Amino acid sequence: MQVFLRVVEIGTFSEAARLLLMTPSTVSKLIGRIEARLGVRLFERSTRRLCLTSEGQVYYEKSIALLAELDNIERTISQGALMAGGTIRINVSVAFGVLALEPLLPAFWQAHPDIVVDISLSDEIVDLYLDRTDIAFRVGPLQDSTITTRRIGVVKRRIVASPDYLDRRGTPIRIDDLADHNCLGFNFRRSNPVWPLKESGRIVDRAVNGTLVANNAQTLHRMAIAGIGIARLADYHVRNDIADGRLVEVLEGTVGDEEQIHALYLGGPRQPYRVRAFLDFVCPRLGEFMQGKGH
Numbered sequence: 001m002q003v004f005l006r007v008v009e010i011g012t013f014s015e016a017a018r019l020l021l022m023t024p025s026t027v028s029k030l031i032g033r034i035e036a037r038l039g040v041r042l043f044e045r046s047t048r049r050l051c052l053t054s055e056g057q058v059y060y061e062k063s064i065a066l067l068a069e070l071d072n073i074e075r076t077i078s079q080g081a082l083m084a085g086g087t088i089r090i091n092v093s094v095a096f097g098v099l100a101l102e103p104l105l106p107a108f109w110q111a112h113p114d115i116v117v118d119i120s121l122s123d124e125i126v127d128l129y130l131d132r133t134d135i136a137f138r139v140g141p142l143q144d145s146t147i148t149t150r151r152i153g154v155v156k157r158r159i160v161a162s163p164d165y166l167d168r169r170g171t172p173i174r175i176d177d178l179a180d181h182n183c184l185g186f187n188f189r190r191s192n193p194v195w196p197l198k199e200s201g202r203i204v205d206r207a208v209n210g211t212l213v214a215n216n217a218q219t220l221h222r223m224a225i226a227g228i229g230i231a232r233l234a235d236y237h238v239r240n241d242i243a244d245g246r247l248v249e250v251l252e253g254t255v256g257d258e259e260q261i262h263a264l265y266l267g268g269p270r271q272p273y274r275v276r277a278f279l280d281f282v283c284p285r286l287g288e289f290m291q292g293k294g295h
Helices: 002-010 011-021 024-038 056-080 094-111 164-170 175-180 215-225 235-244 275-288
Strands: 086-092 113-119 135-139 148-159 184-187 194-199 201-206 230-234 258-267
Touching: 002 024, 002 056, 011 024, 011 135, 024 056, 024 215, 086 094, 086 275, 094 113, 094 135, 094 215, 094 230, 094 275, 113 275, 135 235, 148 194, 148 235, 175 258, 184 215, 194 275, 215 230, 215 235, 230 235
Parallel strands: 086 113, 086 135, 184 230
Antiparallel strands: 135 258, 148 230, 148 258, 194 201
16 A cells, blocks of 8 residues: 555656665556456556546545554554553562562552552463453473563562460470471462472482461461461461561471572563553562662
8 A cells, every 4th residue: 555655656667666675567557456456457557647547536536545644553552662661560469569569569650640550369371362461470490481560579488387376386396296286288270289408418209297287378377476387388478477486497498499489471572661661660569679778
C-alpha cells in the first residue's frame, strides 16, 4: 500500500522504484498483486504518465487514511511504552509480599504516582502467560528458561519455635529429636513432607510430621509464635521475632538448603516502561532486604 501511494505521488514506476530502492519490475509486481487481489485496475497506463482509475482514486484516498491511522496507533503504543503509567500485575508469595515488597510501595508511588500495582499474594506458582502477570517473584529452581529473570538474592531458612513451646515440649538437640515434635508444614502439591537437613557432613531429607499443614508461610509463622509447634521458615520471615524473643532458633546450622529468589517477567528487553521502572526500583531494595540491610 505504501508503494502504491509513492507511485501515485511520483507518477512513474521507475522514479518511485528509485526512491524506494527497488527495481521497477518489483514495484510493478507489487501493484499488480493489489490489482489481482481487488479484481480491478488501479492505473490507466500511458507512455507519458500514470493516471488513477476511479477505483484507484478510492483506493488511494482510503489508503492515505488507513496508513495515517496505523502511524497514529504505532505512535500511541510507542509513547505509552515510554510513559510511567498503566497497570502492573504482580504475583508474589504471601510472606515475601507482606514483609519485603509491600513496604516498598509507598516510596515507589512517590516516584511513579500514575502506575497502578495489581498485586496477588499467593504461595502457589502461577503461569505468567495464562494469568496475564507482568512480574512474578519466585523462590527456588526456575522451570521455564524462556522467561526473562532478574536475581534478587538467596533465601536461607531457620528452624524456630516459641519459648512457650520449648518449655512445654523440650528443645530438640539432635535432628532425630524432631520425630518427637509437632513440625508445621506446607500442603503444596510440589511440597514434600521433609526438611533438607545437614547430617554427618551431608544433606539428607528428614521426614517430619505435625498437626498443621498450610498453603502459606504466614499461617505457619503465626502458629509457631502461638506455641503450636516448630516451623522451618525463611530467615527474613523470623529474624525480627528471634531478635525480640518471640521465637527461638533451634538446631542452628542444620538447615541444609538455600534457594535463589528471582523476579520473572515477560517481554525481555522490550517490556513497557512501567514494568522496567518497577523492577529497577524494587529489585535492588529487595536484595538489600534479603541481606538484612533494608526495612
